[in-house]
Amino acid sequence: MKKLSAAIAAGLLCTLAHAAAPDADTKLRAIYTSEWEWRQTQRLEDEEDDTNGIRATLPRIDAATQLERRRRWEAVLAQLDGIDEKGLSASERINYAVYRAQVAALVQNQHFREYEKPLNADSAFWTNMAYETRKTFLTKDDYANYIAQLNDVPRYFRDQVVNMRAGLARGFTPPRVTLTGRDASLAKVVNAKPVDTAFYEPFKSMPSAIPAAEQERLRAAVVTAIATKVIPAHAQLLAFMRDEYMPRATPTLAAHSLPDGPAYYQSKIVEYTTTTLTADEIHAIGLQEMAKIRAEMGQVMAQVKFQGDLPAFLHFLRTDAQFYAKTPEELLMRAAWIAKKFDGKADQYFGRLPRSRFAIVPVPPEQAPYYTSGRGGPGVYLVNTYNLPARALYSLPALTLHESAPGHAFQMPVALEQTGRPAFRNAYISAYGEGWALYAERLGTEMGIYDTPYEVFGMLSYQAWRASRLVVDTGIHAKGWTREQALRYLMENTALSEHEVATEVDRYISWPGQALSYYLGEMAIVDARRKAEAALGTKFDIRAFHDTVLELGSVPLPVLAARIDRFIAEGGKGPY
Structure with a gap:
């Protein structure tokens, strides 16, 4: 009888838990629906409109408005902390994790009055x-x-x-x-x-x-x-x-030197990496990963039979005319050709392709001198044609995979085209989005996008560029590095041009934490894939894995890891 009673009790608890889900779900939906509707009236400057609508006014940004926002988000955070996550359904549990991290970051930004610094070296x-x-x-x-x-x-x-x-x-x-x-x-x-x-x-x-x-x-x-x-x-x-x-x-350079600097920098680490790693831990990870990538670089140098050390090889890559376009049109056309190479391979690696296409356009001339090599998103792949001797063709395949497809101009539309998902899920989480785009660069080796060893080295240089950010960002903002130290580290460990190195370092100096998201995000996706491959063996389907990752849209890295655990438990079945 005792065993039977225990079984009945367990079943009753399970039933109650399932019965409670709708109540918990309803409560959560009411919170995020109300806040999101209000947030749209606020027109936050770092969030895109969820429609193509052209508004008749610019955002309100005065101090009274900023205080109102802080109080609203603090109240929402308190409401969220009153919800029992275990009582939520599986889909709303993901929504909760994404939404709470999002609101917590908004609260921190208001707390540190980020709006009083509305510019960085990259944009304003x-x-x-x-x-x-x-x-x-x-x-x-x-x-x-x-x-x-x-x-x-x-x-x-x-x-x-x-x-x-x-x-x-x-x-x-x-x-x-x-x-x-x-x-x-x-x-x-x-x-x-x-x-x-x-x-x-x-x-x-x-x-x-x-x-x-x-x-x-x-x-x-x-x-x-x-x-x-x-x-x-x-x-x-x-x-x-x-x-x-x-x-x-x-x-001064360091975020640690700003008001309440150490706490401010840690808030940026949490926002951009969605982890609780410390600056010291991230710095150590960066040094370890850089050592691995340098070993891969050595293999490519041996393959092309280069007689000399890495600094000599980097000098050769930066100065030999064969690696650089002669005109802006040539650079744009090469980018378009690489993007079409992906199109020919896409169905082998992805089960679901976005309906949205993208244009390839040059960076506006007023921004180009201080802009990155390229940037992509829904409908556009921006290619920087300013200072052509700084835009290496051997790096263009990696750049194109990152910014266009299957990177940003592919991943974002896949997320936006999902149905039945709350609108706040379309907000961009850097660790996921940049991690995916960096993973896309590595994926190019499997897809056969890189035609020459030099293009493979370009990919490795880009991997080193992002791994070095873990060292440089934490070095600058938590360890007292000078600008010259950061410049030297990038020059010694990547094939980036001197112009690119300077613009990149200034971006890291003026935008604490953002540079940490790329490599840590890629590591999370690579780790999830290796885990799935090991667990599923011959049942592993690369298309199903990619569809599962992309179907989530931008999520914190722990949410991604939990979803791949479920993917494994379900036998590697994709979401479609």
Whole structure:
């Protein structure tokens, strides 16, 4: 009887747990649905609109709004902590993990007043405005809204300056060295005619459905907005940057030297890696991984029968003309050719392909001198054609796999095309997204994308580039490294050009923690795959594995690991 009673009790507990799930699920859905609807009204600057809509105003960013956001997210976090995760269904448990990490990061950003530092060496709020021009303008309302948005630029810039002054007063700025030359993008707008600015771009070719007279009226209105609002606002901001902000920006490099620096840097580690690793632990991982990659580099050098050491080989790669495009068009065409090579292999490695396609376009000239080699996302693969002697062709296959397909311009649309998923799941988690894109570079060896040993070395150089970030980012922000130490480490361990090394190091200096996400994310995916291959043996299907990873969308790394454990338990069955 006792055994029977125990069995009945166990069954009853199981039933109650399953019965409780809907209540817990309903409670969680109510929390994230309400907050997400509110969040859309806030228009956070580091989150893309979930539609193609063109808004009539720019975001509110004043101190009162920022305080309101902090209080709202702290309250949401308290609500989430009141939910019993074990009472959630499997799908909502994933939603909970993603959402809680997301809100916790938002709370930390408000706590440290990240909005008082709205720029880094790579980008700034004024250059980010150009992304709006890449949206699809279909109706006269789209154009009218955009003109209204341009008329809102003076208010938006004034509020940014108020926030930046507050950051300046407490020593919370990007390091001064990383701001050198970053005023050039402002000066370019100030010194341009309205029709020559990026803001006029959507008006050069307008839909035929809009009557010609209406087109002319809209063009006249946007020229007026640019001339009377946008350009003067840029001029005032330029004066502020040159006369006040740049000269008084913090001279130190380390995040540890900022207000409450060690806690601030650890919050960035948690945000960008979704782990609780410390700076010391990450630094050690980086050194270990760099040693492995250097051994692989030595194998390639032996394969091409290079007579000399690694520094000599790196010098050869950086200076031999055979490895560099002669024109921007050549670089763009080579990128397109590599992307099409992937298309011919895609169905062998992925069961589900995104419907969305992507364009290959050059980085805008006003951003190019300080921009990365390339960047990809839904609908676009940006290739930097500035300073061609810095854009090695042997690295282009790895770059293309990372930024286009099966990297960012592939992974993001796969996630966005999922149905039945709450909208907050479309937010980008760097450890997952960058980890996947770096994994895509390694995957290129299996797919046969790399045609020559030099292209394989380019891939290894890119792997070393990301592994070295674990060393350099923690070195700069927690261990007192100088800029010169960081530059030297990258020059000695990668084939990146001197120009790329300089722009990259300045990015790490001004954007603490973000650089840590890539290699740690890739390691998590590689570890998950090895575990699945070992457990499933002949049942392992690479397409099912990739579909399972991509179907999740951006998730914290522990969530990814748990999902692959379930993938193994289910016999390697894919999600479709």
